[in-house]
Amino acid sequence: YAAKRSGRASYKFYSSDKDGSTRRLSVTTRLRRAIDAGDIQVEYQPIYDLESNTVAGFEALARWNDSHLGPVSPEEFIALAESSPLIDDLFDLVLHQALRAAVDWNACTPRSVPDDWRPRRLGGRMISVSINVAARQLHDPRLPSRIIAAALSVGLPLDCVMIELTESAMMDDGPTTQGVLKALRDAGMGVVIDDYGIGYSNMARLGELSTERILDGVKIDRTFIANLPAQQATTLVKMFLTMTDSLGVAAVAEGVETAEHLQILRGLGYHYAQGYYFAKPMSALDATELVCGN
Ligand code: C2E
Ligand code: MG
Ligand code: MG
Ligand code: MG
Numbered sequence: 374y375a376a377k378r379s380g381r382a383s384y385k386f387y388s389s390d391k392d393g394s395t396r397r398l399s400v401t402t403r404l405r406r407a408i409d410a411g412d413i414q415v416e417y418q419p420i421y422d423l424e425s426n427t428v429a430g431f432e433a434l435a436r437w438n439d440s441h442l443g444p445v446s447p448e449e450f451i452a453l454a455e456s457s458p459l460i461d462d463l464f465d466l467v468l469h470q471a472l473r474a475a476v477d478w479n480a481c482t483p484r485s486v487p488d489d490w491r492p493r494r495l496g497g498r499m500i501s502v503s504i505n506v507a508a509r510q511l512h513d514p515r516l517p518s519r520i521i522a523a524a525l526s527v528g529l530p531l532d533c534v535m536i537e538l539t540e541s542a543m544m545d546d547g548p549t550t551q552g553v554l555k556a557l558r559d560a561g562m563g564v565v566i567d568d569y570g571i572g573y574s575n576m577a578r579l580g581e582l583s584t585e586r587i588l589d590g591v592k593i594d595r596t597f598i599a600n601l602p603a604q605q606a607t608t609l610v611k612m613f614l615t616m617t618d619s620l621g622v623a624a625v626a627e628g629v630e631t632a633e634h635l636q637i638l639r640g641l642g643y644h645y646a647q648g649y650y651f652a653k654p655m656s657a658l659d660a661t662e663l664v665c666g667n
Pocket of ligand 4: 568
């Protein structure tokens with residue numbers, strides 16, 4: 374019985390918990406409690422516009438520090454929440470905090486960009502907020518109206534709300550998913566594919582999403598960036614940009630950790646970048662300070 378209470382090591386909470394089911398049960402139970410108590414925090418990681426060298430927006434990332442389990446990684450608790458109705462309540466908590474934070478970021482003057490700057494729909498002159506949405510949420514026809522109502526209640530324009538969806542979620546072209554995507558888009562929100570290149574992709578579907586003007590951008594998965602400047606990674610990162618350029622959508626690089634990564638991406642003409650090189654996820658207050666402070 375080796376109980377390691379923090380970090381990734383906490384996955385094996387009980388040595389007898391061979392298949393992890395005890396851990397899953399305890400995390401799920403405590404997560405339910407945390408959500409009911411509103412005990413989920415949100416951190417924000419800036420996404421930089423490489424054309425104007427300004428912060429285009431922030432990605433909202435859920436954080437949970439349980440009094441008994443310690444900090445639980447989103448990889449672990451999101452996966453559990455996603456396979457149950459918990460994801461809806463978790464989403465509401467993150468959504469409301471994130472939209473309120475975005476109102477604050479935009480309370481100072483709009484970001485100043487060069488005269489020749491072309492908006493690429495990651496919020497335009499406003500500071501956008503990107504929200505991660507789980508695949509199963511696209512099967513809920515009430516999703517768009519929930520977001521719209523939440524944005525209205527805090528007075529945030531919908532065109533600075535970006536929805537991040539994984540590759541596999543976007544590949545589902547069933548009528549409900551298609552209707553939800555269209556409704557998000559029609560309301561003015563942006564839609565971005567997250568972690569592109571590691572899941573199941575379908576080029577035809579990608580073309581369809583851009584032709585139907587549903588797609589605003591694609592984020593290349595950070596594993597490709599991590600392997601720069603190796604030959605193969607460089608080739609793939611270039612191919613990705615060729616693809617997004619032909620589709621007319623923004624190319625976003627995540628996991629940018631070094632000056633060299635950034636230099637390569639800039640050289641290629643990437644539009645947006647995010648990663649520890651710029652900043653780690655931060656509190657709402659620090660995010661406001663970053664864009665409004667001086
Ligand atoms: P993601 O949406 O791809 O978010 C990016 C993840 O990469 C975040 O991990 C972020 O902290 C991390 N990251 C950012 N820059 C770097 C970097 O330079 N190097 C490295 N190695 N990592 C970097 P985090 O916060 O642990 O979140 C993990 C995943 O959990 C997210 O991946 C997202 O899929 C999911 N997630 C987080 N919050 C939510 C949420 O509210 N709802 C849903 N559905 N999923 C969420
Ligand atoms: Mg994301
Ligand atoms: Mg990602
Ligand atoms: Mg990820």
